[in-house]
Amino acid sequence: MTALDETWAKMPCTWQTDARVHAVIRSTPCGEAIAALKLYIAFCLKANYKAKEELPAPGCVRASLTQLCTLIRTSRPMVVEGLRHLESWGLINKLGGRPAVYQLCNYENPKYWTKLPKFYLFGDRYKRREVKAITALPNREAATVDALQMYLYLASVRDKNTHKATVTYDKMQQVLKLGRNQISHGISTLTGHELITARREGDLTKLPSNVYWLRGTYADPVTRAERSGQAANDFSAVVDVDADIGQPSPTSAESAPIGSAMARDPAWAKGLLKRLMAGTADQD
Known part of the structure; x- marks a missing residue:
């Protein structure tokens, strides 16, 4: 992976401009919607760009619930609900395993994709356990x-x-x-x-x-x-x-x-x- 790849993260653009998806998000309880959207950003930042031995396809993240709680600074129940909503909205798939592997939907073949500033959102070039730029946003x-x-x-x-x-x-x-x-x-x-x-x-x-x-x-x-x-x-x-x-x-x-x-x-x-x-x- 090049230095540029390390600087940026790919986000597939398939739902962000769809008013129907946003209407569903707005009907979701506040704390659960926040957890889901923070997790989605975190998954985009952490997802592998190409298939690896430990990850079956591009757009995958392997993480335990404890690691996800740390990643977005949210409680375990909210992380569980956030994951459930992302699956029900068709934004991720859970592929199983221990720790579990999550795959971003349409990662390989989106309508188009954009770049997120990975280093900036993590707040650190090397330590990537927490997405500090979004954990600062209140969870409730x-x-x-x-x-x-x-x-x-x-x-x-x-x-x-x-x-x-x-x-x-x-x-x-x-x-x-x-x-x-x-x-x-x-x-x-x-x-x-x-x-x-x-x-x-x-x-x-x-x-x-x-x-x-x-x-x-x-x-x-x-x-x-x-x-x-x-x-x-x-x-x-x-x-x-x-x-x-x-x-x-x-x-x-x-x-x-x-x-x-x-x-x-x-x-x-x-x-x-x-x-x-x-x-x-x-x-x-």
Whole structure:
């Protein structure tokens, strides 16, 4: 496996844009849906790209329940329920064995596939026992279900050349079965946990689309800034957006102080951004 293969993980895209599947997810008890979606991401990150001696086919993961509990920091009963839902939704197959082998459905022949930032989500290049970027999301909050649905959806609709997803609130409402307030809260959750970067593009007078990047990807403006040594001071063109579309974005001059302050106090910077959008912030 090449270094690039180690950096990325393959996710088959067969259900992420299907409103019927999202409707089923939303009808599932909150904690169980969260466990299922976290497990799905973890399986994508851990799955073997090619058949191996110990794994019968591509897209397989061998793991005990204890290992899965550690992987997503969820209780054993929730892991069991999450696995049951993934099987019933047709997203994984359990192939048996001790520890059990799980295979992602349609891994070899999906409609298309996308890449997830493996190293970034694990939080460590070498230690991969826990998917730290998603274990930070609460296991009992409805907003976590919204955020995980959105993350998987945005990952699946990114442009293959620019690696950014350009999506309107209306489209997300249609596919994810979420209300506008839920979408706004979901974006806030994902940006607050540094899973995506978001900003607006287009004519602000004509309800522009929001544009999203997965954090940890080469195309993400924040990731590029961090890799070039500009992480704390160059946010003039990159603003995490968690408010509804149609409101004016902060100007470059307004957003520039936020980047430098974010390193010192992210909560303060986030509050300032909201006040800037509302036009009530004092810039002194």
